[in-house]
Amino acid sequence: MIAETGLAALWLAAGLAAYQFVLMVLALRSDIAVTRPMRGVAVIQGVLTLLAFGMLLLVFARSDMSVALVFENSNSAKPFIYKVAGAWGNHEGSMLMWVTILAIAGAFVALFSRRTGERTLTAALGSQAVLALGFYAFLLVASNPFARLFPAPPDGQGLNPLLQDPGLAFHPPTLYLGYVGLSVAFSFAVGALLTGEVDSRLARAMRPWVLGAWILLTLGITAGSYWAYYELGWGGYWFWDPVENASLMPWLAATALLHSINVLAARGALKAWTMMLAVIAFSMSMVGTFLVRSGILTSVHAFAIDPQRGTFLLVLLAIYVGAAFVLFAVRGASLKEGTPFELVSRESGLVVNNLLLSVVLGIVFLGTLYPLFIEALSGEKLSVGAPYFNALAGPLALLLAIMVGIGPLLRWRRERRPVFGQLKIPALIGVSALVMTILAAPAMHILPRLGFGVAAYLIAASILPLVGRNPLRAPLATWGMVVSHFGIAVALSGMAANAAFSSERLAIAKPGEILTVGPWQVQLESVTPTAGKNWTANEAELRASRGQGAFTLKPETRYYSDPPTETNESAIRTFWNGQLYTVVGKEDASGAWQLRLWWKPFVTLIWAGGALIAIGGALALLGRLLPLLRRRRFPEWRRRYA
Amino acid sequence: MKPKNQRLALVSAAIMALLVAVLLAMWGLRSQASFFYTPADIAAGKAANGEAARLGGMVEKGSIRREPDGVTIRFVLTDGRATTPVVYRGIVPDLFREGSGAVAEGRLQNGTFVADTILAKHDERYMPPELGNLAAEHKAGKTLEK
Numbered sequence: 001m002i003a004e005t006g007l008a009a010l011w012l013a014a015g016l017a018a019y020q021f022v023l024m025v026l027a028l029r030s031d032i033a034v035t036r037p038m039r040g041v042a043v044i045q046g047v048l049t050l051l052a053f054g055m056l057l058l059v060f061a062r063s064d065m066s067v068a069l070v071f072e073n074s075n076s077a078k079p080f081i082y083k084v085a086g087a088w089g090n091h092e093g094s095m096l097m098w099v100t101i102l103a104i105a106g107a108f109v110a111l112f113s114r115r116t117g118e119r120t121l122t123a124a125l126g127s128q129a130v131l132a133l134g135f136y137a138f139l140l141v142a143s144n145p146f147a148r149l150f151p152a153p154p155d156g157q158g159l160n161p162l163l164q165d166p167g168l169a170f171h172p173p174t175l176y177l178g179y180v181g182l183s184v185a186f187s188f189a190v191g192a193l194l195t196g197e198v199d200s201r202l203a204r205a206m207r208p209w210v211l212g213a214w215i216l217l218t219l220g221i222t223a224g225s226y227w228a229y230y231e232l233g234w235g236g237y238w239f240w241d242p243v244e245n246a247s248l249m250p251w252l253a254a255t256a257l258l259h260s261i262n263v264l265a266a267r268g269a270l271k272a273w274t275m276m277l278a279v280i281a282f283s284m285s286m287v288g289t290f291l292v293r294s295g296i297l298t299s300v301h302a303f304a305i306d307p308q309r310g311t312f313l314l315v316l317l318a319i320y321v322g323a324a325f326v327l328f329a330v331r332g333a334s335l336k337e338g339t340p341f342e343l344v345s346r347e348s349g350l351v352v353n354n355l356l357l358s359v360v361l362g363i364v365f366l367g368t369l370y371p372l373f374i375e376a377l378s379g380e381k382l383s384v385g386a387p388y389f390n391a392l393a394g395p396l397a398l399l400l401a402i403m404v405g406i407g408p409l410l411r412w413r414r415e416r417r418p419v420f421g422q423l424k425i426p427a428l429i430g431v432s433a434l435v436m437t438i439l440a441a442p443a444m445h446i447l448p449r450l451g452f453g454v455a456a457y458l459i460a461a462s463i464l465p466l467v468g469r470n471p472l473r474a475p476l477a478t479w480g481m482v483v484s485h486f487g488i489a490v491a492l493s494g495m496a497a498n499a500a501f502s503s504e505r506l507a508i509a510k511p512g513e514i515l516t517v518g519p520w521q522v523q524l525e526s527v528t529p530t531a532g533k534n535w536t537a538n539e540a541e542l543r544a545s546r547g548q549g550a551f552t553l554k555p556e557t558r559y560y561s562d563p564p565t566e567t568n569e570s571a572i573r574t575f576w577n578g579q580l581y582t583v584v585g586k587e588d589a590s591g592a593w594q595l596r597l598w599w600k601p602f603v604t605l606i607w608a609g610g611a612l613i614a615i616g617g618a619l620a621l622l623g624r625l626l627p628l629l630r631r632r633r634f635p636e637w638r639r640r641y642a
Numbered sequence: 643m644k645p646k647n648q649r650l651a652l653v654s655a656a657i658m659a660l661l662v663a664v665l666l667a668m669w670g671l672r673s674q675a676s677f678f679y680t681p682a683d684i685a686a687g688k689a690a691n692g693e694a695a696r697l698g699g700m701v702e703k704g705s706i707r708r709e710p711d712g713v714t715i716r717f718v719l720t721d722g723r724a725t726t727p728v729v730y731r732g733i734v735p736d737l738f739r740e741g742s743g744a745v746a747e748g749r750l751q752n753g754t755f756v757a758d759t760i761l762a763k764h765d766e767r768y769m770p771p772e773l774g775n776l777a778a779e780h781k782a783g784k785t786l787e788k
Contacts, residue, residue: 233733273652340648351652355659362663363670370671381678383696385747388674392666506732508712568733585733588712594733 003067003146006055010096010146013048013103014136016041017129024126027119028194035118039110042125045132046107053100056145060087066152069093069145074156077534085169091293091309092145094172098289099135101180105209106132109184115205116188117197124184124191131183134316142312171227175220175247179285181213182254186282189275190324193331198271203264206278208624210261214254215617221247222610233568233583235504235598237606240389245368246288249361253281256357259350267412268338269347275332277354279324284361286317291368342414349407356400363392394447401454401492404485405461422464430457437500444500451496458489476623484616491609497602508592518599519546520580522553527584527593535560537569540584540593544573555584579603676747685724689750697726697755698745706740719744719755730757738762 020041027034059067061084063076073090074083088097106128113121139145188206192198224247229237238244257277263270290313341347367384374380405426409419434453437444462485466474505517509524516522525541537556544553555571573580578601585594676694689695699719706717714731717740728746738744738760746757 270652273656337649351655355655358656358659359663359666362660363667366664366667367671370667370675374675381696382675383678383747384671384675385694387694388670391674392670506713583733585713588708592712594713596733 002055002058002062002064003148006052006059007144007146009048009052009055010136010140013045013052014133014140016045016048017103017133017136020045020129021126021133024123024129027122027126033118035122038122038125042110042129043107045129046103046110049100049103049132053096056087056093056096057084059146060084060093063156064152065154065156066148066150068147068149071149071153071156075534076155079533081169088172092139092143094176095135095139095143095293096145097173098176098180099132099139101176102128102132102135102183105180105184106187109187109209113205115201116192117195117201119195120188120191120197120202122191123194124187127187127190128183131187131320134320138312138316142309171220171224174216174223178213178215178217178220178254179250179282179289181209181216182250182278182282182285184209185213185257185278186324189278190327193275193327196331196334198264198275198335200265200268203261203274207261207265208621210254210258210278210281211617211621211624214251214258215614215621217247217251217254218610218614218617221251222607222614225610226607230570230572231567233570233596235502235581235583235596235600237498237603240367240386242368243292245364246291249364249368250281250284250288252357252361252364253277253284256354256361257281259353263347263350264338267341267347269341270351271335271338272328272332273351273354275335276328279321279328280361283317283321283324284365286313286320287365290314290317339413341412344410344415346407346410346412346415349403349410352403353400353407356396356403360393360396360400363396364389367392390447395450398447398450398454401458401488404488405458405464408465408481408485422467423461426457426460426464429460430454433457441500448496448499451492451499455489455493455496458492459486462486462489476626477620480616480618480620480623482616483619484613487609487612487614487616489609490605490612491607494602494605494607494609498600498606501601502603503599505597506595508588508594510590510592513592515595515597517580517597518601520544520597520599521546522580522582522595522597524593524595525552527587530556532558538584538587540582540595542571542582542595544580544582553580553582555582557584557586574604577601678745680721681719681724681726682721684726684750684755692749692751694749695755696745696747697728697750697757698743699726701738701740701742701744703740719746726755727753728755728757730760732760735760735762 020038023034023038023041026032027038056069059070060074061080063070063074063083065071065076069090069092070086073093074086078086087093106125109121109128110125113124116124185206188202188209192202221244224244225237228239228241228244229235257274257280260270260274260277264274290310293309293313367388370384371382374382405423406419409422411417430453433456434449437449437452441449463482465478466482471479503518505515507515509515511524511526514521514523521544523543525543527538527540530537530539535558537558539554539556542553542555543550545551551573553571553573556569558567558569559565560567568583568585570581570583572582578599581598581600583596585596587593674694676696677689678696678698679689681697681699683689684697697719699721702718702720702725706715708715713733714729715734716727716729718725718727720726730746730748739762742762745761746755747759747761748755748757750756
């Protein structure tokens with residue numbers, strides 16, 4: 001009955017979404033006030049989808065093998081947490097999770113949004129319902145997560161062991177929350193284009209959603225990068241894999257949107273521009289979902305290939321994005337531009353930020369999809385990898401990092417002060433860092449060298465907005481900006497250090513032998529067979545030391561039985577100045593084991609920087625939301641009589 | 643700046659950005675994209691020496707040999723029509739076995755494919771799409787032979 005309840009809830013939710021669409025059309029064609037019923041329906045729709053998703057979690061938790069999806073993706077021998085997480089570790093479940101988040105986001109907008117005009121809100125909720133409707137159709141027609149098997153098989157087929165990791169439990173939900181947060185920005189933009197109410201009120205209503213989505217995307221990308229780093233055992237943190245790009249593209253668009261929305265909120269300018277970015281940001285989320293879920297591209301992450309699902313998603317993508325662009329083309333031109341600004345101003349700085357981010361986005365987008373176009377056109381197969389992305393996106397990212405130091409110093413509308421004087425010290429620091437790398441490491445590649453220089457400059461430049469004022473009095477949003485920009489500098493220095501100073505050792509060793517990597521002496525003590533709940537493994541015991549303080553590392557090669565798979569579990573030891581990363585391979589005929597060792601100085605700064613960027617976003621979000629909460633707790637009338 | 647001129651400036655800036663992105667990407671893709679070849683393509687001389695490429699096929703039975711350093715392996719990839727020798731220095735990935743499919747990323751050097759990365763089936767369900775087609779072709783070929 002559990003699965004049937006879930007299915008019924010899904011059908012009902014789909015019906016309500018259709019009803020919401022009808023309400024929107026009614027409200028736009030006449031002046032009937034439908035905001036109240038609209039809000040109610042949106043909330044019920046959210047609750048119903050949540051119920052459906054809860055039912056799916058329940059059948060997975062109970063290992064109900066009569067449900068086809070559970071049979072295909074779970075196994076009763078799995079640890080409990082991965083049984084539950086398995087609910088969204090597959091195609092149908094993850095699509096249900098996507099639409100659940102979408103509907104709940106709609107419900108939250110319905111409950112809490114008071115800032116935009118009523119008509120715009122109604123149109124935005126209608127648009128959100130249309131988005132959800134496509135995914136309901138997809139689930140109910142093409143990929144029903146609750147389909148039954150008869151007779152019920154005795155046990156399931158298991159889950160890709162690469163995914164049996166805490167990373168799986170939290171990585172996709174984080175990214176999906178980010179993707180779907182952008183759907184709200186999209187719906188607001190569509191709503192405002194329909195009613196013509198593109199103003200700073202709209203920007204203020206959109207901003208928390210964009211900020212929230214952006215924070216989650218930042219966290220998701222950072223966590224995903226660390227997951228690939230330790231789980232794949234390849235020692236890299238970013239592979240320019242299509243699935244990684246799928247999460248990077250919405251992030252780039254959201255970052256641009258985040259900056260332009262501030263112009264709209266503060267100055268009422270960049271109206272059409274911001275609406276365009278809101279449409280693009282969600283389009284990139286859809287493209288990302290399409291790339292991951294259709295499995296159309298060669299990828300270390302890709303699951304089974306199913307052209308039908310890919311086609312369905314592609315059609316949805318084309319309808320939504322196409323409709324939004326048509327709407328934009330019809331209405332965008334009639335938008336009145338807001339307050340004008342001069343060439344040297346905060347607005348111009350943010351426009352430059354947006355342009356650079358858009359160029360990077362374009363490059364990543366074209367590089368990711370080019371193999372698809374070529375194969376569709378000529379049948380020729382090719383792949384685009386790290387050399388392309390590094391060579392093109394790398395220098396642009398550095399240029400952007402330089403601009404990050406300048407933009408926040410500029411005033412709105414017109415800057416007449418000699419701002420560049422403030423940047424003398426950061427520039428000096430950056431140049432001396434550059435000179436130092438030339439003197440100390442003449443053989444270093446150009447990109448890491450420039451990376452060090454720009455990172456050193458930005459570490460100083462990013463805190464300038466707090467210099468010369470009482471830092472405690474500065475608004476939280478300013479603190480958030482400073483922390484995020486500082487995080488960029490930190491991540492950049494980690495990437496440069498990893499590229500410039502990593503040392504690698506790949507060799508075979510018999511028990512007792514010692515290998516050297518960087519400052520480390522690593523001795524292979526023994527290799528012993530071990531076993532876990534649903535795997536067996538060869539566990540190596542390594543003793544590492546640099547002079548004093550020896551410690552033990554235990555990398556493994558694991559063999560899973562359901563489905564039969566082998567994974568390398570790296571063993572990593574973190575120090576303040578870097579990570580020692582070890583992987584054990586196979587045994588050869590003479591009893592020696594392959595070992596792969598890395599010493600990666602300051603590599604942790606990459607993820608520390610990512611975390612700082614997200615924390616900065618959280619501070620800014622707090623700074624925007626706190627005044628709202630305060631106002632709600634003390635409404636005007638109560639303040640008057642208190 | 644007048645609002646009208648400002649809009650014009652913004653629109654042209656956006657178009658410029660788009661053009662720059664497309665031009666940069668086209669330039670980069672021309673020099674950096676790597677093509678997928680089968681051993682038969684290599685035998686036909688389709689891949690230039692030293693050009694970044696991917697090579698896919700089945701690992702020929704009995705062809706895997708390890709060098710004395712223990713970490714360099716040599717093996718032969720086949721597509722049933724031709725074979726290409728491959729050399730790779732590193733830990734071979736999960737489920738890299740004789741008789742199963744693999745994709746090597748690297749470059750051709752004097753007839754030998756020098757791989758930087760080896761991709762093999764991650765699990766029962768994962769198969770690089772190129773290999774999926776290859777396996778299908780292979781089967782089709784065999785049926786025809788019968």
